[in-house]
Amino acid sequence: MVRACTSIVCTWFVWSLIYYGYLGFGWYVPLEYVLDNLTDVSKSRWIVRVYEVLLLGLVAMFFGWLGGWRQVWRRYAAPALKRLWDDPAPEQLGPASPGGPALWxxxxxxxxxxxxxxxxxxxxxxxxxxxxxxxxxxxxxxxxxxxxxxxxxxxxxxxxxxxAWTHPSGARDLPQRTAAHDLMTGQVRIGTVVQGPGDTPARGGFGLALSPAELGTSALAIGPSRSGKTSQLVRPVTEALCLQALARTATIITVGTGTEPAVPDDAFDIIIRLGDPRSLRDFDIYGGTHDSQQAASILAEALVGDLTSTVGPIAHSVPRAATALAELLGPFRAVHHRFPQVPELQELLSGNQDAIDSLRNALEAAGQDAYLRVLDKSSRETNAGEIIRALLRDRIAILEPLLAPRTHARPFLLGAALQEPQRIRIDLPTSGLAEASDVAARLVLAQFNIYAATRPDQTAFAFLVLDVAARAITTGSLHGVQRLRSAHAGVLLTLQLLDDIAESLHFPLLETVGCLVCWPGLSPRDTQRINDKRPNPYLTSSTPSDLSLVSMPSDHKNMAAPFLARLHS
Missing domain, CATH: 1.10.12 (Lyase 2-enoyl-coa Hydratase; Chain  A, domain 2)
Structure with a gap:
């Protein structure tokens, strides 16, 4: 609407300059030729008026194209006139009148x-x-x-x-909406379809929207810093899922640095600020599971999932790390009925004799002979096993400043949070502790992949917005994202460059996500890689423009792959 109003003002301004001669009188040369050859002088005044109307029409057509008047007519003016013409008066709608959904x-x-x-x-x-x-x-x-x-x-x-059935927060709307939403279909508008090669003219000018049907295939946004990923995609998607959470149809978790949150604080039910002593919630590293094998798998993926070596002492690091962790988590839970906190796990991994002896004595007192043998086995690790444990110990030590429990803060269990329609935001440190933030991002993604896929009730849509995905994307996490499609869940990952992740993950990542959004400023290498895997006539160069590729799942009846969207509108 702002663009359309601006173009109207420009039309009036340019026409005034032409009409009063500030731009010269060359516009009237064709008119003068017609008048000079006119035999009936009485018609001259009408000819002048018709010529001026045609000239004004050309100016209006130009600025109307720039201002999107056709789209404004389709979205606002035409529906309003149709309602005014077709709809019956309110008093004619009796209690038993058949009709749309609003009549129940x-x-x-x-x-x-x-x-x-x-x-x-x-x-x-x-x-x-x-x-x-x-x-x-x-x-x-x-x-x-x-x-x-x-x-x-x-x-x-x-x-x-x-x-009735108001959200537990008591809120019935967001404090502010910045995007166009259609909650009846769960859609949020992110741009305008631009007619291009292979597109039918009927698509041009219409709004492009995303809904859980598309987001459930997961999405990847690639673009340089400050290219508009947050304002043009992350914000409207987050806002839409927050609204759907208030309607009890979705649960959303967002992870970012918190410096410029896409949606204000008062739009969320729970805000966790990792590493901030003032935060009222702690993030539980196990997510609330009671299964030691599952807890070990989650931690292993978060701590060493970024190691991709297939040879040497750290080859196949994730399964070996999961085994090493399970050998400690199982015995500890058997006697304490909980998993060790970050400092306690750090002591066990470092081989602190007092901690090991205390655990062994507790197992003997409880008669847990099987777990005693597991604990003894873990103390007889080979050199390769010692390397894995040393690596786990170092990563846990890095993570401790962010996730060490505090007495005044309540633990946040991600597994339990996914059982309710909640709006959750997790803020990572803005400066320092960069490696710890990477581990924390992998931890959140690993927990979400497991708990979203194993929810007993998958009626509500579960969605994770990971705005710091560069170091969180691993081979294991991509396998987890693939399983979300059948669990009514999905993720949104943002990257500045494909080179931010390991080269071996480029094509698996592009295969995993169903929605791909690219911003101007892509490097030629990224453009070539994307075209090699998902050929598209729109993504042909890295020349900056105001157009971005939006590739949607081709099997969805209301979406076609690909679309070219003007995300600035």
């Missing part, structure tokens, strides 16, 4: 006329917004599949109306 015809068909009347009344009075509508519609879907009694639904609606 499904409730009436099921016999819940009183509940439908209450919801229609709240909508007409303005006390119901789109978040309320989607939230109640979601609960009604649970009734239809037998997960909630009809009587409970009707009673709650009659008592609370549009405020």
């Amino acid at each position: 015809s499904e409730l009436r068909a099921a016999g819940a006329h009183a509940a439908a009347d209450r919801l229609v009344s709240d909508a007409r009075s303005g006390s119901m917004n789109d978040v309320d509508f989607v939230r109640i519609a979601h609960v009604w879907a649970m009734v239809r599949i037998g997960r909630m009694p009809m009587a409970d639904f009707t009673d709650t609606v009659l008592r609370l109306g549009a405020a």
Whole structure:
């Protein structure tokens, strides 16, 4: 709209310059030729007016193209005129009138006329917004599949109306919306489709939107620093998922540096600031699992998942690290009924004799002979095993300043958080502790991959926005992201360059994600790699422009791969 209004002002300004001769009178040379050869002088005034209208039309067409007037007409003016022409007056819509979803015809068909009347009344009075509508519609879907009694639904609606089943935070909307949302379909608009090679003219000028159907295939955004990844993609997607969380249809976790958060603090239920002593929540390194093998796998992926060597003492480091950790986590949990905290794990990995003896005595007192043998086995490691344990010890020591537990902070369990529609933000340190931040980012991604895929209830969409993905992407994490597609979950990863990750991960990453968004300023090497794996006529050079490639899953009925989107609009 701002662009369209600006172009209107420019049209008026340029036409004034032409009309009053500030740009010369060369525009009227064709008119003078016509008037000189005119035999009927009485028609001259009408010819002048028609010529001026044509000239004004050319100026308006030019600035209308720049300002997107065609799109404004399609999105705003045409629907408004259609509603004014076609819709009946409000008083004509009786309680039993058939029609769209806002009349709750499904409730009436099921016999819940009183509940439908209450919801229609709240909508007409303005006390119901789109978040309320989607939230109640979601609960009604649970009734239809037998997960909630009809009587409970009707009673709650009659008592609370549009405020029924409000999000635990009590919020029914975000403090501010910066993007165009359609919560009925779960879509958020990210740009405008531009007609290009292979596209039909019907697509040109229409908005391009993302929904859980596309985000569930996971997304990768590549572009230089300050190219607009946050403002043009991360922010609208985060905002959309926060709204869907308020409607109880999604859970979102965002991970970033926290310096310039895409969405303000008051849009989240939980904010965890790693390494900040003022943070009210601690991040649990195990995510709340009670399985020592699963806990060891998560930690191994986070601590050594970035090591890609296939030869030497650190070859196959992740499974070997998982085994070494399980040999300590299992015995510790058997006697303490919990996993060791970061300082305790650091002592066990470093071979602190007092810590080992204390654990051994506790196992003997509890009669845990099997775990005693596991502990004794871990103390007889080979040289290669000692190298892995030394590496784990060093990485845990790096991680300790960020994740050491504090007495005043409540632990945050990511596995439990995914069971509820929550809005969670995790801020990594803005300066210093860079390696610890990398390990923490891998830890969050590893936990999300496991817990999102193994949720007992996968009705709500689970999504992770990882705005610092360069060192978090590993072979193991990519395998985990692939499993999210069938678990109603997905991730959004952002990179500045493909070279920020190991070269062996370039093609696996491009194969794993279903959505690819590229910003101007890509290096020629990145352009070539992307075209080699996902050929596209739009991505042909690294010349900066205002156009970016948006490649969507080709099997989705409402999306076609690829689209060219103007993300600045």
